[in-house]
Amino acid sequence: MTSAVRVAVLSLLWGSTFLWIELALDAFTPVQVTMVRCALGAALLLALCRAKGLRLPRERAVWGRLLVAAFFCNALPFVLFGIGQQTIDSGAAGVLNATTPLWSLLLGVVLGGERPLHAVRVVGLLAGFAGTALIFAPWERSALLGWGALAIVGAAASYAVAFVHMGRHLVGRGIPTLSLAASQLIAATALTALALPFGGLTPVRPEPRALVAVVVLGLFATGLTFYLTYRIIADEGATNAATVGYLLPVVSVVLGAVVLGEDVGPRVAVGMAVVLVGVAMTRHRARPRREQASTRGAAGGGPAGILAAGARAAGPYRSEG
Structure with missing residues (x-):
């Protein structure tokens, strides 16, 4: 599966998360949903x-590193999303998650270890957030000033901590990403079990729609999603994995228009275009100056020089299974 396909599939799966959470909360508490x-994703x-x-x-x-990742990437943000969506809608949750x-x-800037930050990537990150804000128009939502909004922002920050930790301490160490993702969700299940006395012992209401929602949430929007997240972190770094969050509102809007026949106004259409341009910019790779110089030198040095420059350029990159 190519990187672009992984990003597209991850966007589709992750983009549906807030909908499934909202439906699951009809029968489960936030701790129970988490x-x-x-557990289903781990299975x-x-x-x-x-x-x-x-x-x-x-x-x-x-x-030990997996427990840290499970806390910041699963247990804590999942509960915070459940708490936040009790008072704010999925659209507001989407813009705050961005x-x-x-x-x-x-x-990444403070701790180091990320891919080099060049002007195109930084502008792309800011453009992606601006486009997301344009889609959701948060200035029209008074609920963004409450505790629910703070919970969603806390979840977004928790995701970022986890992605950086996973990129620095787990990927690229000879362990298959599928094994890492499975192990992390096992650890997250164990951590969440410890929180059951604090909101997880409420009787479950047998709502068929909520039961289907939590199954889809667990298998696809959690299990497959976090495996793909690990692959993207391994191949492209934590910040690029996080930028998938900018595509979530685009997925949500397109699904709403195609499946539910919802209208897409000019503001939303412009916001979607800005998001797509911003994400494309974040995936731009600027070549180091030394590589540019060696490539220019190779251009005048015959086929052998060109092949050597190409080998040096491709050398640092490898695919992890």
């Missing part, structure tokens, strides 16, 4: 690991 979605990825003959990591240090790439950019 517990069930983590799916464990089955895929077994089918591929992959084993989970055994090192204690790796599991702060994740900006948090990731800030952490």
Whole structure:
């Protein structure tokens, strides 16, 4: 699966998350939704690991890092999203969740270890957020001033911390990304189980629509989503993985127009165009000056020089299974 296809699939799956959460909350508490979605996602990825003959990591240090990732990428933000969406709608949640790439950019600059930040990427990040804001028009939503909004912002920042941690301490260390994703959701299930006494023991109301929603949320919008997230972090870095969040409102608007026949006004259409341009800019790779100089030199040095320059350019990049 190419990087572009992974981003597209991840956007479709992740873009439906807020809808499934909203439906699941008709029968479950936020803690229960988090517990069930983590458990179902872990079960799916464990089955895929077994089918591929992959084993989970055994090192204690790796599991310690996975617990940190599970807390910031699953247990904490999932509960915060559930809490936040009790008082604000999914559209407001979407625009607040779009702060994740900006948090990731800030952490990447402070902590280092991210791909080099050049002007095109920075402008793309800012344009993506501006386009998202244009789609949702947060200035028209008074609910963005309440505790629910703060919970969603906290979840977005938590995602950014997790992505940077995963990129620095988990990917690229010889462990298959599928095994990492399965292990992280196992750890998240265990962490969430500890929170059951604080809101998870409420009786579940047997709502068929909510039950279907939580199953889809767990298997597809959690299990497959976090496997694809790991792959993108491994291949392109934490900030690029976070920029997928900018595509979520585009997915939401397109699905609403195609499936529900909702109108798309000029403001929303312009916002979608800005988002797409911004995401394209964040995926632009500027060549280092030394590489540019060597390539220019190779252009006058014959076929051997050109091949050598190409090998140097491709050298640092590898695909992880």
